[in-house]
Amino acid sequence: MKRSEFLRASALILGGTIIPFRRINSNIFPDEIPGLTEIAPGTGMYAERGGTIMWQIRDEMITVIDSQFPDTAQNFLNGFRKKSDKEIDYLFNTHHHRDHVSGNEVLRPHVKVILSHENCARMQKETFNPDGGVKLVTADETYSKEWVKENIHIYYLGKAHTGGDSIIHYTDIDTAHLGDLVFNKVYPFIDPKGGGSIKEWIETLERIEKKFGKSTRFVFGHAASPADLTGDIQSVKEMRGYLSALLDYAKMIHKQGRVLADASAVLYIPGAAERKEMRAGALKLNIETAYKEVAGE
Numbered sequence: 477m478k479r480s481e482f483l484r485a486s487a488l489i490l491g492g493t494i495i496p497f498r499r500i501n502s503n504i505f506p507d508e509i510p511g512l513t514e515i516a517p518g519t520g521m522y523a524e525r526g527g528t529i530m531w532q533i534r535d536e537m538i539t540v541i542d543s544q545f546p547d548t549a550q551n552f553l554n555g556f557r558k559k560s561d562k563e564i565d566y567l568f569n570t571h572h573h574r575d576h577v578s579g580n581e582v583l584r585p586h587v588k589v590i591l592s593h594e595n596c597a598r599m600q601k602e603t604f605n606p607d608g609g610v611k612l613v614t615a616d617e618t619y620s621k622e623w624v625k626e627n628i629h630i631y632y633l634g635k636a637h638t639g640g641d642s643i644i645h646y647t648d649i650d651t652a653h654l655g656d657l658v659f660n661k662v663y664p665f666i667d668p669k670g671g672g673s674i675k676e677w678i679e680t681l682e683r684i685e686k687k688f689g690k691s692t693r694f695v696f697g698h699a700a701s702p703a704d705l706t707g708d709i710q711s712v713k714e715m716r717g718y719l720s721a722l723l724d725y726a727k728m729i730h731k732q733g734r735v736l737a738d739a740s741a742v743l744y745i746p747g748a749a750e751r752k753e754m755r756a757g758a759l760k761l762n763i764e765t766a767y768k769e770v771a772g773e
């Protein structure tokens with residue numbers, strides 16, 4: 477049986493449309509690298525622990541987005557090296573959180589240039605607390621609003637999840653990595669200390685909706701399931717809808733002069749679809765953070 481036929485047969489048995497092939501066959505075919513998924517020719521993702529890594533191999537340029545943690549960055553590199561043994565031209569960092577960039581240390585010797593938004597580089601230096609042998613390795617080059625090279629267009633569209641979130645758009649395949657600007661179907665982490673703001677996050681998502689079309693595919697840092705790590709503009713709208721409902725809810729509590737002692741009793745935000753908790757207490761933390769933002773604390 478040819479491999480393509482085998483895949484079709486597997487899909488029929490497993491109801492295929494729901495379960496992506498790669499997750500099924502990664503253990504069946506030894507040449508498949510666990511976690512390393514191709515989403516377009518020469519372009520793919522790597523999901524293990526922490527924010528989703530994206531990569532592209534082209535004749536002109538090899539690029540990687542984010543690096544997770546040192547141990548998972550090494551696993552990624554081991555798999556990636558089977559696809560290309562050339563030096564990586566650019567490693568882009570979507571933002572400064574450790575689950576996205578602490579693997580920079582491992583990728584560094586294989587990368588020509590690490591690039592991030594200027595605020596991302598600054599906040600890595602301010603907030604990174606090296607421990608467990610993790611070294612701080614931050615950008616060689618930074619940009620402030622836009623950065624363009626060949627098929628890659630990078631934007632900073634304002635404060636959101638942090639104060640330095642980049643959107644990396646591969647225009648040749650109309651696919652953009654949104655970093656943690658969208659937590660797809662899960663409650664987000666909001667980081668006011670790292671420059672994040674719910675109000676401005678909503679505005680930034682509006683800008684994304686204006687800039688990208690219905691045909692654009694997005695890659696997300698975190699999602700409720702591996703299949704949800706990619707999506708379309710609908711996921712961006714849902715994220716904005718959730719944040720708007722969260723902020724409205726916090727405003728209502730604040731206006732009524734209610735104290736927030738009962739935040740853990742809240743099971744969902746009125747007007748928003750329920751999301752999964754990546755960590756217990758994520759919704760409670762969202763409400764408390766929103767309340768503080770509304771109250772100006």
Ligand SMILES: [Zn+2]
Nearest residue numbers: 571573637656
């Ligand atoms: Zn993050």
